[in-house]
Amino acid sequence: MKKKKKILLTMVLVFIIILAMILTFFLTREKNYSIEYTVDNFKITESYDRELKRYHFKMEKDNESYETISTHKYVGKKNLIERIDVFEEKEEKEHCIYPHSAKLELYPQCSKDGQKIDIALLESDNSDFYERPKVKRQQSTYKNISLNATNGLKFLIWAHKGYISLSGEKAKGDTYGDSGPTFLQNESYYNKLSYQLDEYVLTPNYDQEYSFDTLFIFNFKKGSLTEWKLDFEISYNSYYLGDYEGKIYLFDRKNEVEYALNPKKKKMEIVTKDKMGKVYLEDWKDVSVTKLSSKEYTFEKKENYIYKIQDDKLVLQYYGSKEKIVVSKQPISSIVAQRGEKVYYLVKDKLYEYSPKYGEVLLLTYSEWAFNSLNAIYLY
Numbered sequence: 001m002k003k004k005k006k007i008l009l010t011m012v013l014v015f016i017i018i019l020a021m022i023l024t025f026f027l028t029r030e031k032n033y034s035i036e037y038t039v040d041n042f043k044i045t046e047s048y049d050r051e052l053k054r055y056h057f058k059m060e061k062d063n064e065s066y067e068t069i070s071t072h073k074y075v076g077k078k079n080l081i082e083r084i085d086v087f088e089e090k091e092e093k094e095h096c097i098y099p100h101s102a103k104l105e106l107y108p109q110c111s112k113d114g115q116k117i118d119i120a121l122l123e124s125d126n127s128d129f130y131e132r133p134k135v136k137r138q139q140s141t142y143k144n145i146s147l148n149a150t151n152g153l154k155f156l157i158w159a160h161k162g163y164i165s166l167s168g169e170k171a172k173g174d175t176y177g178d179s180g181p182t183f184l185q186n187e188s189y190y191n192k193l194s195y196q197l198d199e200y201v202l203t204p205n206y207d208q209e210y211s212f213d214t215l216f217i218f219n220f221k222k223g224s225l226t227e228w229k230l231d232f233e234i235s236y237n238s239y240y241l242g243d244y245e246g247k248i249y250l251f252d253r254k255n256e257v258e259y260a261l262n263p264k265k266k267k268m269e270i271v272t273k274d275k276m277g278k279v280y281l282e283d284w285k286d287v288s289v290t291k292l293s294s295k296e297y298t299f300e301k302k303e304n305y306i307y308k309i310q311d312d313k314l315v316l317q318y319y320g321s322k323e324k325i326v327v328s329k330q331p332i333s334s335i336v337a338q339r340g341e342k343v344y345y346l347v348k349d350k351l352y353e354y355s356p357k358y359g360e361v362l363l364l365t366y367s368e369w370a371f372n373s374l375n376a377i378y379l380y
Contacts, residue, residue: 030074040084042097048074052319054304055104057081059097066097066109066116067323071304071340075103089124096122098130107356109325116325120359135361142166146365151353154220156201156378157366158194160187163201163218166364181225183216191375193236195250196337197243200263201378204234211235211254217263220380231268234259242299244280249299251277256289307335307343307354314345314354328352328360334373346373 034047045058055070059081080101087096087108096110096119108119108130119130140147143164145157154167162182188206195202199221205214215228235254242249247260249271258277260269271278272289279287280299287297306317307327314328314335333346342355344363349370351363369376 033078035078037079039081040086042084044081046078046080050074052302052304055080056318056320057099057106059084059099059109064095064097064111066111067318067321068099068106068109069304069318070101070104070106072104077103080104081106085129087126087129089122089126092123094122094124096126096129105357116323118325118327118356118359121326121329132359133357135358144367148362148364149353150363151361153363154380155364156181156218156220156380158191158372158376160184160189165218165223181216181218183225183227189372193238193240194375194378195240195243195248196378196380197246197248197263199380202228202248202261202263204236215261217266228263228266232257232259232270239296241279241297242301244299244301249278249280251289251292251297253293256293258289258292303338305338305341305343307338307345309335309345314343316356327354330360333369336377337379344379346377351377 030050032048032050034045036043036045038044042059042061047056048054049056053071053073055072057068059066080103081099082102083100085098085100087098088094092112094110094112096108098108099106110117110119110122112122119126135149135151137149138147145164145166147166150167155165157164157166161184165181183203184205185207191203193204199219201218201220203216203218204212205216206212208214211233213230213233215230217226217228218224219226234250234252237254238250238252240248240250241258246264247262249258249260251258256272256275258271260271262268275289276286277289277292279285279297280301282300282302302319304319306319308315308317309332310324312331313326314330314332316325316327317323330347333348336344336346336351338344341357342353344351344353346352346369349367350365351369353361353363
């Protein structure tokens with residue numbers, strides 16, 4: 001009898017555990033949602049997007065409205081904002097809110113004269129309201145390149161016959177010593193047809209005059225340079241459309257052919273068929289070679305953080321939002337790269353990094369960039 005009771009008790013316990021596991025799974029599984037609630041008199045609209053892996057918050061009070069996002073895995077809870085601090089300087093017409101969450105890292109959202117701006121662009125003193133974390137800075141020089149901060153990055157800088165490779169706490173020629181990864185016999189001032197995908201940087205053999213059938217691949221992870229003999233020749237009258245799932249897409253205007261290049265496998269495919277190519281605009285679209293020749297198409301992906309240059313200023317926009325936030329008022333020359341919420345850009349001869357967490361940080365200075373900045377720098 002006791003044995004039967006023990007077995008029955010064990011079965012009930014196992015059933016309760018399984019039921020609890022099933023309940024936990026359904027309560028915490030990743031799912032889209034949108035809810036509204038109020039914190040400190042702010043109406044908050046909170047949503048989660050499974051596809052974008054992000055939380056979106058819209059905070060409204062009186063005539064003020066702010067938006068922010070957090071790219072974070074699903075936390076299994078809602079009503080994530082617990083408190084909102086407010087900063088206001090009426091004379092300067094400046095206003096900020098700082099939403100606090102125990103689960104997510106959020107940052108102040110500010111405006112001046114109705115324009116959304118980064119907190120660093122406020123005129124008034126706000127140090128008691130919020131202070132950004134400090135970035136480790138350093139002062140060193142290598143081959144006329146001044147390093148102010150590396151933020152754990154490796155750099156590849158165009159040097160006419162190849163690249164200068166920099167990494168670590170001090171400027172140095174990584175792997176290749178003073179020469180760097182050099183692969184050309186003749187100098188090429190411009191580096192028009194190079195491209196980076198993840199750790200791979202592809203550069204044509206510019207020693208070949210009108211077209212090329214060789215690409216040099218620099219691997220940031222390995223610090224190695226390899227040569228890739230292509231199956232087809234590509235004319236220099238070409239451009240890159242973008243990359244998708246490990247492949248780089250290039251259109252050759254002269255030969256009216258679109259190629260897919262896989263640097264990891266060193267494989268080359270012809271994409272065009274029946275005078276039609278393909279362009280990724282949040283989905284694959286067929287585009288005629290005539291249109292591909294007449295203008296330069298660029299792949300469009302769903303990015304949570306969208307950085308653009310508008311009126312020479314750097315502007316941040318969240319995917320699906322109309323709100324534009326000015327994050328730098330410096331005269332931006334070009335955007336070099338973007339890695340999630342971080343963006344890298346040139347202001348004359350200076351390379352900067354911006355992120356909502358650290359703000360604008362000067363990384364490198366190189367006088368050459370004031371005259372030639374096209375594909376002049378890659379980072380990993």
